Amino acid sequence: MTAQRVAIRWVLVVVAAILQVVVVNKWHLPLGHPDLLLLVVIAFALASGSQRGALLGFWAGLFADVIPPAGHIAGRTAFAYTVVGFLAGLLEDPEENSVFATIVVVLGGSAASVLVYAGLGGLLGDARVTAGATTHSLLATVVYDVVLAPFVIPVVANFARRFEPVGVR
């Protein structure tokens, strides 16, 4: 069963990461784009708790750090998603979260991921991280993620609940 659960998580992560760069990023929406992978991490953390949320966030982030066409220092997305996965998991509810709570988590999680990622970039002297770029990214990611959340979160949560028996830790 464990192998199957791990496989399901990886399928979700890989599919979201590939759709992100092949489909979503090609839309070239104004200011930025939604972050599909972050929504997967949040949905999973909400269904499975902070420890599993942090773990999935780490691996999903690491995958996003190396999947082409990644061109940044590896580990930054892993760091940001680990933080978001852990925090979102603190609000775990094995049955179902209210729509309002989910929206608040997506809003906060999206903002946190951008700020942590940008903060690490600032520490590393990344020329891409300017006040303007960070503001744009923050605004776009938060708005687009909240819009996409009702479509992505239930699907992922459903997967997580079906294949992760509740109560077994």
Add this chain to the structure above:
Amino acid sequence: MRNSRRGRLVLTILLLAAFSLITLDYRTGALNGVRSAGSTIFGPIENGVGHVTHPIGSWFSSIGHLGSYKNENAALKRRISTLEYQANLSAAEAAELKQDRALLHLAGLAQFTVVASRVTAYGSSMGFEETASINRGSASGIKKNMTVISGDGLVGRVITVGHSSSTILLANDPTFSVGIRVEGKQLEIGTVSGSGTNRPLTLELDSNTALLSPGQSVVSLGSSPSVPSPFVPEVPIGTITHVNPLAGGLTETAEVKPFVDYTAIDIVAVVVAAPKSVKHDSLLPASPTPAPTVTVTVTATPSSSSTGSTTTTP
């Protein structure tokens, strides 16, 4: 909260692991190999997914409804969706053909040896970076730092190479910079760097005596004895749109509108070999100065009217 202590321990370990990776990659670039492997493994997958999602959206949505209608209706709908599919495809193919021809024209003029490729993916999950994947790699002779062009001009340079896919850093990425020459007789050289999505490129001149003016075109400098550069020379980059007033700086800076629309690149080419020198300004698009118009006058002669029509009377 029974597992909160263990959860915090896991969090700490993961964050330390991520931070170690960051440090390792930052100091030594140790993860370049991992990114290359990622390009080798996931590049072809991205290419495959891109093929499916390319022009067929409407076709997919129309086949979902077929079963619920009467046979005749279904046949008609199928016919329509086939035609729509063909129309979408031929529009996409026509656009691609146009890009192909422009690209071949530019590469032919400069006598560059190029590897043509398709853009399969953009950017990353987190944004900030302007990068793209292409579906050709080391198997086609592509190496790191090679110049990437489209029919309009400079697209970027190769930063990661996998077996059959590579990653390019687009010219509008803030970490991108290229040595340039301003068009014209006098050798005004400088650096152009990116400023992010949908923003003009930034030009900074090397000398403080030169004067820039809007409308001048900028091309890549290429390697010279004083400036070693991975870029090939003379690739068109853009046009100066605005010269910034000298404000404390020693050298002049300007905004450059790129010839290439980085959000709409589809077919690009990696320059794998270039001649030592290319004639100055020979690759720039035709200037908007009015060319002499050639008027061809055709006079129809009445006597020739019988040539086209052969009438048979029963």
